[in-house]
Every structure is written in structure tokens, then in C-alpha cells.
Amino acid sequence: MTNNDILRRIRYSLNLKDNESLTLFSLGGITINEAEFLALLAKEEDDNYHSCSNEQLLGFLDGLILKNRGPREGGPAPKADTSAEPINNQVFKKLRVALELKEEDILGLLSLAGFEIRKPELTSLFRKVGHKHYQACGDQFLRNFLQGLALQRNQSAE
Numbered sequence: 776m777t778n779n780d781i782l783r784r785i786r787y788s789l790n791l792k793d794n795e796s797l798t799l800f801s802l803g804g805i806t807i808n809e810a811e812f813l814a815l816l817a818k819e820e821d822d823n824y825h826s827c828s829n830e831q832l833l834g835f836l837d838g839l840i841l842k843n844r845g846p847r848e849g850g851p852a853p854k855a856d857t858s859a860e861p862i863n864n865q866v867f868k869k870l871r872v873a874l875e876l877k878e879e880d881i882l883g884l885l886s887l888a889g890f891e892i893r894k895p896e897l898t899s900l901f902r903k904v905g906h907k908h909y910q911a912c913g914d915q916f917l918r919n920f921l922q923g924l925a926l927q928r929n930q931s932a933e
Contacts (some may be wrong), residue, residue, distance in 0.1 A: 776914045778827035781866055782835065784918070786816070789839075789923040796835070803838030805831055829862050836869035839865055843873050860904050863912035867900060867920065874924075884923030890916070 776784075787794055793812065800807045807815075814825035871881065878897055885892060899910035 776863075776918060777819075778829065778832045778862065779817075779819075779824075781917070781921075782832055783816055784925070785835075785870070786923040788921050788928060790928060799835050799842060800831070801838065801839030802830050802841045803834035803836065805834035805838075807831070829865075832862070833865060834867065836866060836873065839873040840869060844875070855867035863914065863917045864900060867912050867917060870920075870924075871901075872877045882918070885916075885919055886923070886929055887926045888919040888923035890923070891915075 777841045785791075791799070793809065797807065797809065797812055810823075811825065815827045815831070816892070817824040870876070876884075880896060881897060882892070882894065895908075896910070899908045900912050900916075902909040
């Protein structure tokens with residue numbers, strides 16, 4: 776999955792409007808205008824398509840964390856992490872923090888999407904790179920997580 780695809784899926788799953796999304800970018804320290812934002816949402820075939828960088832995506836998620844949980848007590852605002860950790864793991868961790876999800880919540884969301892995993896497989900995604908039980912978060916896992924999130928939001932809206 777591309778960063779643009781992840782951004783579109785998060786926006787859909789959380790039912791975010793354009794102005795809310797722009798606010799999240801701003802909170803995350805990313806300066807972006809409406810035209811640039813719409814270019815990030817465009818499909819690759821579109822003329823106005825622009826690739827979403829890791830910094831933009833992680834800044835958007837940092838803004839989501841700040842909006843939902845407020846600033847960190849006694850510490851600086853989170854910065855977009857451009858470490859060697861795969862982007863999917865970073866996205867997944869930031870969504871878990873922003874949405875205050877427990878392991879059981881995540882397993883429930885995955886189950887809603889028809890994707891079953893065990894708790895040890897889940898915890899391996901939260902380990903640090905280099906830990907012997909660390910596992911990279913694959914596209915299929917992240918896609919199913921976001922699908923489960925969208926399904927849950929749609930169910931609670933009904």
C-alpha cells in the first residue's frame with residue numbers, strides 16, 4: 776500500500792472531512808494547503824496526484840494523536856519518526872495510540888474484517904526493530920485493520 780492509500784483509508788475509516796484532515800496535518804507540524812491535500816487523496820492515474828511522503832503521513836497521525844489525546848504532559852509534541860522502522864509499523868502504532876486501542880480492541884477490529892491472528896502475533900508488531908520477536912507489519916495486516924476500523928465506525932453510526 777502506498778502512503779496515499781493509507782491516508783485515504785484512514786480518512787474514510789474515521790469519517791474525516793477535508794478541513795478536519797487539514798487541521799490534523801497542522802497539529803502534526805505539516806504545512807499543507809487544500810489543493811496539496813486533494814492531490815494526496817487523488818488516485819495515481821489522476822493528473823493532480825502527488826505522492827504522500829512518510830513525513831506527511833506520520834505528521835498527520837501525530838496530529839490525530841494530539842487532537843484525540845492532547846499534548847504529552849511535561850514533554851514536547853511528538854515528531855514524525857523517519858527511523859528505519861517500516862512505515863506500516865509506525866502507522867499502526869500511532870493509530871493504536873491515537874484511538875486508545877487495547878490489544879483486545881485490535882483483535883476485535885481484525886476479526887470484524889475476517890482476519891484472525893493470535894495475541895503473540897499482534898504484540899510482535901509493537902516490538903522494537905532488532906528485538907528477536909519483532910515482526911514487520913505487512914500491507915495485508917494494515918489493510919485489514921483499517922477495514923475493521925471502518926466497519927466498526929459504520930456499525931456504530933447505524
